Amino acid sequence: MRSWPAAALIRAKREGRRLDAAQWQALAAGIAGGVWSEGQIAAFAMAVAWRGLDAAECREFTFALRDSGRRLDWRDLPGPVLDKHSTGGVGDCVSLALAPLVAACGGYVPMISGRGLGHTGGTLDKLESLPGYDVNPQPGRLARVVREVGCAIVGQSADLVPADRRLYAVRDVTATVDVPELIVASILSKKLAGGAQALVLDIKTGSGAQTPAEADAQALAARMQAVAAGSGLQLATMLSDMGQVLGRTAGNALEVQGVLDLLAGRPRCLRLQELVLAQAARLLHMAGLAASEDAALLRARQALASGAAAERFARMVAALGGPADVFAQALPQAPVQRAVTAPAAGVVQAIDVRALGECVVDLGGGRRAPGAAIDPAVGLAEVRGLGEAVQRGEALAIVHARNVGDAERASVQVRAAFAVGEVAPAAVPAWHWL
Numbered sequence: 536m537r538s539w540p541a542a543a544l545i546r547a548k549r550e551g552r553r554l555d556a557a558q559w560q561a562l563a564a565g566i567a568g569g570v571w572s573e574g575q576i577a578a579f580a581m582a583v584a585w586r587g588l589d590a591a592e593c594r595e596f597t598f599a600l601r602d603s604g605r606r607l608d609w610r611d612l613p614g615p616v617l618d619k620h621s622t623g624g625v626g627d628c629v630s631l632a633l634a635p636l637v638a639a640c641g642g643y644v645p646m647i648s649g650r651g652l653g654h655t656g657g658t659l660d661k662l663e664s665l666p667g668y669d670v671n672p673q674p675g676r677l678a679r680v681v682r683e684v685g686c687a688i689v690g691q692s693a694d695l696v697p698a699d700r701r702l703y704a705v706r707d708v709t710a711t712v713d714v715p716e717l718i719v720a721s722i723l724s725k726k727l728a729g730g731a732q733a734l735v736l737d738i739k740t741g742s743g744a745q746t747p748a749e750a751d752a753q754a755l756a757a758r759m760q761a762v763a764a765g766s767g768l769q770l771a772t773m774l775s776d777m778g779q780v781l782g783r784t785a786g787n788a789l790e791v792q793g794v795l796d797l798l799a800g801r802p803r804c805l806r807l808q809e810l811v812l813a814q815a816a817r818l819l820h821m822a823g824l825a826a827s828e829d830a831a832l833l834r835a836r837q838a839l840a841s842g843a844a845a846e847r848f849a850r851m852v853a854a855l856g857g858p859a860d861v862f863a864q865a866l867p868q869a870p871v872q873r874a875v876t877a878p879a880a881g882v883v884q885a886i887d888v889r890a891l892g893e894c895v896v897d898l899g900g901g902r903r904a905p906g907a908a909i910d911p912a913v914g915l916a917e918v919r920g921l922g923e924a925v926q927r928g929e930a931l932a933i934v935h936a937r938n939v940g941d942a943e944r945a946s947v948q949v950r951a952a953f954a955v956g957e958v959a960p961a962a963v964p965a966w967h968w969l
Contacts, residue, residue: 541565541575548582556595563599567697576702580711588716594762596716600724603698607645607730612682615822617642618731619814620722622746622755623655624739625892626780626918628790630658630688632797632811635847638685639838640815640831641824645681646688647695647729649703651901651909654892655745656787659690660901664788664866664911668857680854685847687855696728708904713745715755723762733769733821735814737966743777743888756969771817775810775966779886779920782807786900786914786935788866795862798845806920806965812836813966867912869935873942875949877925884921885954891915891932894948898936913937915949922959931955 539561547554554562562579565571571579588596609616617637621627634644650657659670670690672680680687691700699721706712706721726734736759739745740752756772763770775781782804784793793803802808816825816832825831838844849861858864895901899910918932919925931953936942 537561538565541571541579545575545578545582548579548586551586553589553592554595556599559592559595559599560602563596563603563698566701567603573705576705577709580702580706580709580714580717583716584711584714590758590761593716593719593758597720597723597727597762600696600699600702600720601727604696604728605692605694606728607695609643609645609681609730612643614641614643615824616730616732617644617818617822618646618726618729618733619735619737619818620726621737622718622722622739622744624775624777624781625655625743625888625895626782626785626790627655627739628658628661628782628794629737629807629811629814631661631791631794631848632844633814634686634688635798635851636811636815636835636838636844637818638847639843640819640834642685642818642822643681644686645677645729646686647691647725648688649690651707651896654743654889654896654901656785656790656892656895656901658688660909660911661787661791662688663909664791665852665857665861665864668852669855672855676855680851684850684854686851688851689855691725696724699724707902715746715751715758718745718755719758719762723759723766723768727766727768731768733818734763734771735817736770736772737814738772738774739777740774741776741778741888742886743780743892749774753969769821771821772969773814773966774969776963777888778963780888780891780915780918781810783918784914784916785891785895785918786898786916787909787911788868789914789916789935792866794848798839798848799862800840800842810966812839817968869910869912869914869937871934871936871939871942873934873936873946874930875932875934875946876928877931877953877955878927878950879955880927881925881955881957882959883919883923883925883931883953884956884958884960886921887952890948890952891918894945894952897948898934898941898945910937913941919953922962925955
């Protein structure tokens, strides 16, 4: 492979010039191999944010990232390999429930997930609330868990899409998390390298999303479809609303508890449950595991109600080093819990969901710098949704904090994020398929 100096490729993108397939392969190899410095990766990300990529470049960039390391091969599995990805939202813990649910219905889900980006939580950070859970298993262990349990939610190994691994870490601290071309290439390179045959892509919109405007989300979906076309990956895309917290919680251990409650048949948020079921049904139908989407939805509901999905989740956690009985495990709990009360009676008219996500980060539930430690116990619980009636003095949310000072600061942030008035807001669909 011909080598191009990093500065030359960065300059080309800064000036809006196109790179060809060979240059994209060289760029990805340079990032993966450590030839590019952190500063050069950051400069490249900013050049893409400023100048963009056309559809062909985005496709070549995606494939170059995919080919920068090892690719997983699941051809010996007796069922379809299915996956899901979300662009990220506050309280979005769908993956934790979806993977075991699909596995309970006959699919295989080797889900390569990531850590938090900006104000949105990361699936791996949530799973690390469970003591001992190995988010980076050796290849043999990963293959065994997928084959025996049907699902494994893990992070990128060092040799799986290593170029994206480095780029992903830099995006979080360079204000390039929401760059559409980087989102497309990051998501699809991992899913293609991970061996998925069918993928549901959940693109969030609204105040808590990385792409708040629906027009931008629509454009992102179209770009995803264009890159996926001809790659061998079936792709279904949905837009889902982040004008409110997806469930009732935001924060790592708190969201895990919400998933345990859902799988155990005591969901705290039907909106979250129905989104999980809708995505599972679409995957099962796409994979031919159900004759129609209605039949797939019925099968998914039965797997949830029977406890089959809960059993798969428990087996996955135990097989990856977590608690032997995760449903009996005491999760980390913050020592200070403080209710943020409504100043007057009314209904919740609007929520600044991004501000709630930033509040969780400020509490220690997210990171401002790569590799920073996360407090799994902190966050927000019992978060109210849009249109809900509240009385004066009733809780809008409950802050879970490490100390009183943090709780006081978070309470101010949370109260400012809610608008309560007399007129209920217009109902917004929780999601729709494209």
